[in-house]
Amino acid sequence: MLSSVLREGPPAGPSRPEFWRSPLRGPWLTSVLGAVLLAGITVLFVTGLLSYAAYNPDLAPSNDQTPDKGWLGFYLFPWPTSPYWLYRLTQGIHVTLGIVLIPVLLAKLWSVIPRLFAWPPVKSLSQAFERLSLLLLVGGALFVFATGVLNIQLDYIFPGSFYVLHFYGSWVFIGAFVVHVAFRIPLVVRTLRARSMGKELRTPISRTKPEPADETGLVSPRPAEPTMSRRGALGMVGAGSLVLLGVTAGQSVGGWLRGTALLAPRGQDPGPGPNGFQINKTAAVVGIRARDIGHQWRLVVRGGGRERTLTRDQVLALPQHGAALPIACVEGWSTSDQEWSGVRLADLAALVGFSGPPPGVFVESVQRSGAFRSAALRDNQVRDPRSLLALRVNGADLSPDHGYPARVIVPANPGVHNTKWVTRLTFGERV
Structure with missing residues (x-):
């Protein structure tokens, strides 16, 4: 047939x-x-x-x-x-x-x-x-x-x-x-x-x-x-x-x-002011609550068997450094260079005893939903003096949508690995 x-x-x-x-x-x-x-x-x-x-x-x-x-x-x-x-x-x-x-x-x-x-x-x-x-x-x-x-x-x-x-x-x-x-x-x-x-x-x-x-x-x-x-x-x-x-x-x-950039959903600036540049996800979308980033927020720094817990004021009291870096997202959009200021990741590693070249770090956020609530950074990323736990951008405090109270910013890093709403840094351990 x-x-x-x-x-x-x-x-x-x-x-x-x-x-x-x-x-x-x-x-x-x-x-x-x-x-x-x-x-x-x-x-x-x-x-x-x-x-x-x-x-x-x-x-x-x-x-x-x-x-x-x-x-x-x-x-x-x-x-x-x-x-x-x-x-x-x-x-x-x-x-x-x-x-x-x-x-x-x-x-x-x-x-x-x-x-x-x-x-x-x-x-x-x-x-x-x-x-x-x-x-x-x-x-x-x-x-x-x-x-x-x-x-x-x-x-x-x-x-x-x-x-x-x-x-x-x-x-x-x-x-x-x-x-x-x-x-x-x-x-x-x-x-x-x-x-x-x-x-x-x-x-x-x-x-x-x-x-x-x-x-x-x-x-x-x-x-x-x-x-x-x-x-x-x-x-x-x-x-x-x-x-x-x-x-x-x-x-x-x-x-x-x-x-x-008419075909880019996040290709337009969201508004004026120091925090007026694109974001990938808002605080509300990922379940950030006011108490998560309010006065009760603490930064926990761990590594080498030591642990330090810091308030935001204590983090601000540490030596502050600046870096002009963009945010670049996997979806293709990116910002121009923004002026970030905060504490070098290498200095935070030194707080828990890493006096020599710092190791890699595992970064965790208070984010409750969505992908990339944590990220691991290599030692070369931590060593770079432009790698910061940023507290301010363009002369102003970070907005909640940009990661207040603190966020990571690392040169040449995908945007989702510049973790926002950071609450814990663990140096030198695979997590």
Whole structure:
């Protein structure tokens, strides 16, 4: 019965080659879009790896939102504190480029859609493997881009699971992507060499012709009359990417461009004053109560078998230092440099007996709900003289939403690891 169905040919609908009639589809257009994606996705993957490394996930369970990563964490390294804007740069590129590539990705999927409905679905073992890799490639791309955009726009729509979903989804996608590139790169190179980019971009609609039929199955056997040139198609995709760049990049670049970040929910300044810069989560959202951060608040500093308990006035009485540092969030937004002042983490380590180079520290918050209620910092982060337990910002006390009575601020640190509403610091112990 199966053999008779195959002999009768594809059923009516998208499985028939003549169903797809655009005269623009063909190896050349697909290769151009593929080359752009090859460069863009490579940068996305590298900056994504750097973003993951910045969390120091191998330092403590509290830092690792992706348990059982195994050998997928082979490349991890101690995240540096210099340059202080490193995470702001890498994560800003990661998020902005990911959004900018969406029109290119959609255009690429449009250009190869006949292949997704190729008939018969499976005709050999090698074709079955190719179809499976294509499924993983397309599904992985849509999944990774969709989860990233949803997390940016809706803020923790995947409570406790976004990092796991995005991490493993990215590895599945990049695996399929590498296999696909390995098989297709010779065809892409031949196709781009055989057809002049400059000549194609000078070709108007009136002279736009279908590409010669070949083994890819992308060229329609019954093409319709063109309503757009390939120049126009690429221009439309490029314009879409430029628009997305214009309404996204400001959240990372800052300055007057911050006002153009229309697609960034936290891309606008929340108001005037010393505390008038973006926040990730408010005190109310994470369950901070007035008594948690009022006069009864205490800072507990532990380590080396010692413990000190300090009021906020006692912390203020310690030597105060300043640092100009931004806040940079995994969702891509960042602030300009803010003037923080407080006690160096290294000085707090000395309070409990660490007179030499200080060890790492485990930071705990009074936060009652939500992710990242604690974080572990490496010894190199504690040693940096710009790493502070901040009490003030831009000359004023921290607001409750910015972490009053005290918060951590560390150069080049992901925003969620600059823990707010700090109540306990434990030096030199894995927690």
